[in-house]
Amino acid sequence: MSASKFQKFMNRAGGAKKETMASSSESSRASRRDNVAFALEDVNLYYGDFQALNDITFDLPTHQVTAFIGPSGCGKSTLLRCFNRMNDLIDNCRVEGAIYRNGVDIYGDSVDVVDLRTHVGMVFQQPNPFPKSIYDNVAYGLVCQGVRSKKVLDEAVESSLKKAALWDEVKDHLRRDATQLSGGQQQRLCIARAIALQPDVILMDEPTSALDPIATARIEDLITQLKEEYTIVIVTHSMSQAARISDKTAFFLLGDLIEFGPTDDIFQNPRDKRTEDYITGKFG
């Protein structure tokens, strides 16, 4: 994490103070490294008796696109939802181990989940804009944060839509119902909605699987631009998409992290036989 980013984070209201205190005591390992967005240590996740993730340990880099690949049910989406603790919503889901963000375990007692989610944005598989106007969709997160100033909201909406490459298409009808947009536009709106909160990380759960090839290409372009400012974690079923847009790739199988490394290495010189079999299409 860059110094300015860290500064911005520290200046945020709520949670900032206790996280600094925690960072000195809980883990010195991760806090020293400022190019790590999430440091995972022995993460195990259970749905009731079923273990969905086994001992996942790796460091997720900042300002890069990290792709999670693997066959259905391998745990890649489950792990993605650990980063903003969306798994909390599932009854009898239990997480063991630690995920450090800025040196603080996000599953620790002192962490405010609501605050965490303003720093770690998420884009879902199905575009899910609220049945509200385009403007209200983008402003939603900020309004929930208590921002009331129309000027601040206007600026945030405009800059977020610009960053999400949607501004030119919608600037003249911001009051139109967001559900009237095309699928690709809706997904870019969802990205803009997440960006509006100025998060550090954007999680994307198969963001293009419901879109046509042209809309997919636009989202992929957008992801490549966004990594300048944000850390992006993307779950994808498309091997070629992972190869095109990601810097790092993690391959999962049956809840295990099989291989993690630079995307080029994973696709060209996989160290593990199972990785090779999967990316060459022998199973999956």
Added chain:
Amino acid sequence: MTRIRKIKDTVMQSLTWLASGISAWVLVAILVFIFSNGWKLLDRTVLLGDYHARNIVSGFGDIQTTDVVFTPPASLGDDEVASTRYGFAVRDEIDKEKNHVHTITWVDDRSPLRNGTITTAGPTQGHKAPFDAGMNINKLVFIDASGEEVSVGRFKQQTPQEWIPLLDSEAKQIAEFHGKVPGGGMRGSLIATLMLIGLSLFFSVPIGIFAAIYLYAIAKQNRLTTFVRSSIELLAGVPSIIFSMMGITLIFPIIRLFGLSGQSIILGSLTMAVLLLPVLIRQTEEALRSVPTSYAQASLALGATQTETLFRVVLPAARNGIFSACLLAVSRIIGESAALIFTMGTAIQDSPAVTSGATSLAVQIYVLMGGENPNFELASAISIVILILVLALNLTVKVVSALSDKKGKA
């Protein structure tokens, strides 16, 4: 296919036709019956008129007959007889209670008969007496040239053709007018029904929505909430006459603390609110459940709290369903009679007030049909109004849900 199977098929099919035929026939028969009985009666005076007839006796003091000669409008029919000296016309007709009456059909604005004051003892004594088209004239007293009082009108078994010319030729001064503002209207019950709808929704909708939100989002699955849930289900099956009894035994002591006594629209609407709650809660919860969970997920992922998610995203997205639930509640209120009989009473009011008893349209039907001389025609006319209102509400619900379906698919 064997013969027997064919016969079985035919028999079963005919049974289904017969069953649906009977249901359709019954429905049509009810509609035909009600419309044929009530449609003729249903006019402005029935819809917006008073139920109770009002007898008017007005005196005229020293008002002298002027020399003005009034010209009746050309539109008067052959059966209407006009007085050119007093500027009004009457017709002999049969009223809603099947009596012969002389109904005023035209009054000139300058008619001296408009200047009477009510002479009957009571709170309205001395007020300006009405003399309008639609009223019945029973008796007119005038003073003739010899200074004697002469009474003319229907009470003397005279036809208008007999007494109007007499009035025009003999009268020097009008002394007294006996008339009647005819009743048989439903305005009071209509207003009471509207008040009842407003108050019932005011009491039940907020509670219903919050209870539904609790059950949908906040309640954990445990014995207590299961019990609450099944209580609500059970409450929906309680006959409404029992709610009415509950109204007077449980709710009445509570509102008495606020200084209200006796049956009142407030008591009726509180009872109605309790009766509506189960339906409202269930349908609101249904509407909340039909909101895609992806909305809530998106909201939570944007750092909204559960409460913010509920009130800013889920509830607005469910508003069509909740609106439909309210409309169905309204149509339930319009049709309900048993729950109101004890709580609002059965005294038909022409100017209802929320703190006193009154009848809704449905209860007015009950009262009209319950007396010694059931007034079938008026009851049917009210039924038409109820049916039209309920039909309109149901259509609106259909339109609203069709619209939200369309939106959901888009």
